[in-house]
Amino acid sequence: MLNPIRGLALGLIASVALASASPAQAPVPPAAVGAASSEATTAQAAKPADIEHAVPTPGIGQPTQAITLQPQETVIGQEAERFHDYVLVPMMAGISAFVLLLLLWVIVRYRAAANPVPSKTHHNTLIEIVWTLLPVLILVCIAVPSIRLLAHQYSPPKADLTVKVIGNQWYWTYQYPDNGDIEIVSNMLKEKPGTPGKPTVTGKERARTDADGPALLAVDERMIVPAGAVVKIITTSNDVIHSFALPAAWVKMDAIPGRLNETWFKIDRPGVYFGQCSELCGARHGYMPIAVEVVSKEKFAQWVAFKGGTMPGAKPAAEPAAAAPAAPVATDTPVAGTGATPPVTSQPAVAQN
Numbered sequence: 001m002l003n004p005i006r007g008l009a010l011g012l013i014a015s016v017a018l019a020s021a022s023p024a025q026a027p028v029p030p031a032a033v034g035a036a037s038s039e040a041t042t043a044q045a046a047k048p049a050d051i052e053h054a055v056p057t058p059g060i061g062q063p064t065q066a067i068t069l070q071p072q073e074t075v076i077g078q079e080a081e082r083f084h085d086y087v088l089v090p091m092m093a094g095i096s097a098f099v100l101l102l103l104l105w106v107i108v109r110y111r112a113a114a115n116p117v118p119s120k121t122h123h124n125t126l127i128e129i130v131w132t133l134l135p136v137l138i139l140v141c142i143a144v145p146s147i148r149l150l151a152h153q154y155s156p157p158k159a160d161l162t163v164k165v166i167g168n169q170w171y172w173t174y175q176y177p178d179n180g181d182i183e184i185v186s187n188m189l190k191e192k193p194g195t196p197g198k199p200t201v202t203g204k205e206r207a208r209t210d211a212d213g214p215a216l217l218a219v220d221e222r223m224i225v226p227a228g229a230v231v232k233i234i235t236t237s238n239d240v241i242h243s244f245a246l247p248a249a250w251v252k253m254d255a256i257p258g259r260l261n262e263t264w265f266k267i268d269r270p271g272v273y274f275g276q277c278s279e280l281c282g283a284r285h286g287y288m289p290i291a292v293e294v295v296s297k298e299k300f301a302q303w304v305a306f307k308g309g310t311m312p313g314a315k316p317a318a319e320p321a322a323a324a325p326a327a328p329v330a331t332d333t334p335v336a337g338t339g340a341t342p343p344v345t346s347q348p349a350v351a352q353n
């Protein structure tokens with residue numbers, strides 16, 4: 001009888017010991033963090049590979065044969081498209097048809113042959129009120145949705161990512177201030193030698209393929225942004241006025257030397273979206289296209305690493321890992337400490353520079 005009881009007691013003690021041991025090991029995450037960060041450092045040592053770039057989908061983010069607007073990928077674009085399709089176009093068609101019918105009616109009904117003695121009628125209060133009020137009502141019908149759309153465009157949600165877009169004669173530069181200030185230079189891809197009517201490659205230049213996108217729109221380096229992220233675009237220019245335009249995102253913003261303009265977009269569907277410089281900026285204005293590739297958040301982080309940049313959240317984790325003695329400090333002061341450490345380490349670095 002004693003043995004089973006002792007066994008039970010021992011079992012209980014053992015289980016209590018185990019239970020107390022596991023919370024005691026809870027602070028162990030440093031070990032896990034250490035393992036993860038050592039993986040990260042080895043990943044950094046071996047240069048991260050570029051992402052597999054998407055092949056553009058015909059009909060999405062590029063010109064189509066249709067006379068309608070390009071399929072709109074942003075909430076603002078969809079609002080603008082509804083306004084265009086269901087308010088502006090029906091109004092234009094209605095007014096044009098009404099004026100045409102009025103003219104035809106006057107031409108036929110009041111022609112000289114049918115109406116030998118012209119009427120001397122003048123001043124009709126009712127008709128004067130109608131032709132004053134009706135245009136006012138039409139203008140109000142346009143103004144209300146128009147100002148609402150403007151208000152939505154100019155009150156962007158909090159940005160997840162900022163890209164500084166710089167126009168140059170005749171290419172674009174994209175800077176990522178949130179990601180270690182990486183800079184991408186984006187040039188149009190020329191055609192294979194012998195292609196008529198379009199710039200063609202010379203020397204060792206890479207010629208455009210269909211995987212890059214349509215002719216005159218494909219570029220060597222696309223602007224990469226994560227899907228579903230609010231992207232704040234800051235435009236400026238190094239020389240003359242350019243304009244950053246991305247029709248599928250309802251974005252068009254002048255890039256003016258010495259001035260910063262701001263716009264934004266949020267595209268949820270991964271893919272490639274094309275635009276062009278939309279301000280006549282010189283001889284090769286037609287040859288400075290814009291290509292934005294929307295990728296998953298993981299792919300974006302991989303691309304940033306490939307370009308030698310950093311992710312805003314990953315930066316603090318990477319720095320203490322690089323400096324091994326900093327690790328115990330991070331475990332003493334939990335969450336706030338990890339947040340506070342990087343500025344302290346980065347500030348002296350800046351001061352030294």
Ligand SMILES: [Cu+2]
Pocket residue numbers: 167168241242243277278279280281285288
């Ligand atoms: Cu331009």
